[in-house]
Amino acid sequence: xxxxxxxxxxxxxxxxPLTAEPYQRxxxxxxxxxxxxxxxxxxxxxxxxxxxxxxxxxxxxxGYRFNGMSVWDVPDGQIDELGxxxxxxxxxxxxxxxxxxxxxxxxxxxxxxHGKTQTEADSQIxxxxxxxxxxxxxxxxxxxxxxxxxxxxxxP
Amino acid sequence: xxxxxxxxxxxxxxxxPICEAPYLKIAITLHITETELLDRLKNxxxxxxxxxxxxxxxxEQLGGGLTLAAVKAPNDRFDEIAGIINAYPEVAHNYARxxxxxxWFVIATETPEHVEKTxxxxxxxxxxxxxxxxxxxxxxxxxxLEA
Numbered sequence: 675x676x677x678x679x680x681x682x683x684x685x686x687x688x689x690x691p692l693t694a695e696p697y698q699r700x701x702x703x704x705x706x707x708x709x710x711x712x713x714x715x716x717x718x719x720x721x722x723x724x725x726x727x728x729x730x731x732x733x734x735x736x737g738y739r740f741n742g743m744s745v746w747d748v749p750d751g752q753i754d755e756l757g758x759x760x761x762x763x764x765x766x767x768x769x770x771x772x773x774x775x776x777x778x779x780x781x782x783x784x785x786x787x788h789g790k791t792q793t794e795a796d797s798q799i800x801x802x803x804x805x806x807x808x809x810x811x812x813x814x815x816x817x818x819x820x821x822x823x824x825x826x827x828x829x830p
Numbered sequence: 831x832x833x834x835x836x837x838x839x840x841x842x843x844x845x846x847p848i849c850e851a852p853y854l855k856i857a858i859t860l861h862i863t864e865t866e867l868l869d870r871l872k873n874x875x876x877x878x879x880x881x882x883x884x885x886x887x888x889x890e891q892l893g894g895g896l897t898l899a900a901v902k903a904p905n906d907r908f909d910e911i912a913g914i915i916n917a918y919p920e921v922a923h924n925y926a927r928x929x930x931x932x933x934w935f936v937i938a939t940e941t942p943e944h945v946e947k948t949x950x951x952x953x954x955x956x957x958x959x960x961x962x963x964x965x966x967x968x969x970x971x972x973x974x975l976e977a
Contacts, residue, residue, distance in 0.1 A: 675892065683892075689875075689884035692868055694851055712848045715885065719848075723891045729842035729874075730882040735831075736839070736977050743927065743934070754967065761970025771967040772898065779931075779961065788975055814929070822924035822933070823916045824881045 675723060678706070682714055687825075690727065732821065738788040740795035740817060744802060745781035747774075747812040753783055759805050760785050765798045780812055787815075831879060831977070834862060838870055839977035842883065895945035896938050897964040900931040901956065908932070911956050920948045931961060 681704055691699040697715070698708040718724040733741050748756050753771055760783070761769035768786040785802055789795030799815055837860055847855050857867040874880045890896050903911035908926075915921055915935055924935040939945050945964075953960045 683885075683887060686885050689882055690846070692872055692875075692883075694853060694864060694868070696852065697848065698850070708850065715848050718885075721891065722888055724885045725888045726844075727846040727848070727885045728844065728883070729839060729846075729871075729880050730886070730973070731839055731843065731975060731977065732878055732881050733975060735877075735879040736975055738975055754969075757967065757969035766970060767973060767975070768971050769969040770965045771969070772963040772965060775961050775963075816927040816929045816931070816934070818925040818927050818934075820926040821881075822912050822926055823921060823935070824924075825922045 675718070678704070678710075679714055679718060679723075682711065682718075730824075732824075733788060734821070737790045740787075740789040740792055742787045742789070742795050742799065742815040742817050744785045744787060744799055744815045745813060746783040746785070746802070746806060746810055747780040748783050748806060748809045749811075750782065752809050756806055756809055757783055760802055763798075763801060763805070765789075766802070781814065831874075834860070834866075835870060835874060835879070836977040838867065839874065839880065842871075843974045892940070894938060894940045895942035896936070897945050897949075897962055898934065898936055899949060899952075899963065900927075900934045900961045901952075901958045902930050903933050903956075903958065911958065914955050915952060918948060918952065920944065 690696045697711045701708040701711045766785045770784045787798040854864040857864045922936045922938040949960045
């Protein structure tokens with residue numbers, strides 16, 4: 675990634691221009707050719723610097739009112755296998771290992787679920803609990819009650 | 831929001847072409863005109879159905895720092911604390927959650943070292959303990975939700 679890529683990133687931080695030829699528009703802003711803008715965006719996408727070009731919906735507006743961060747305390751020796759299994763459940767959007775903060779926060783496995791109803795979310799949590807079985811020593815679900823801020827960087 | 835809007839949202843979550851007239855290309859697959867697609871997209875962004883449309887950058891791949899952090903904001907200081915945290919440009923996302931740890935935010939910085947600095951600054955300015963929970967391993971990510 676060089677300075678031109680960085681300028682391209684800053685120019686698209688707020689989003690892609692909503693005009694018929696958005697890459698041409700960016701090119702004009704940056705003093706480049708449209709071909710170069712397209713080549714650089716393609717390269718950044720291939721390298722994974724750009725995860726994808728696309729739309730990010732507000733979960734709530736799509737009717738997903740029950741966005742739960744489920745957190746689980748599972749043995750460190752089993753977490754990789756269990757994390758992969760939980761990540762394969764179709765309704766899990768993110769699944770990560772994160773550090774515990776003992777004694778008050780014993781949870782090391784995080785899985786995000788999204789339901790349109792509480793019943794749907796409860797059922798998703800129950801399915802995760804089934805996958806974890808006796809490896810689940812404690813768990814909680816933290817529901818988001820409000821989006822306070824959301825910008826273009828992806829969630830970790 | 832009607833079926834055409836839903837179709838647009840579902841299609842554009844999957845990705846967007848890099849070509850001279852990408853909106854036209856998508857419009858054709860959706861059986862609408864390029865103008866209608868652009869108008870509807872502007873409207874979906876303006877009314878908050880979409881929070882963003884464009885390249886989604888991966889902070890870690892940029893060589894930057896990234897973490898998830900949380901604080902316990904007392905109820906009577908919630909708005910003040912949320913305001914302090916949101917004012918940091920390093921804070922990319924911020925969510926209120928129903929827990930004693932009631933504010934959860936993502937910090938994305940240009941260098942890994944800057945994460946710690948931002949956490950210290952937020953701790954100092956709010957007077958709260960900031961619980962740092964960086965990702966240790968990623969097992970799955972797929973951000974798409976069906977409209």
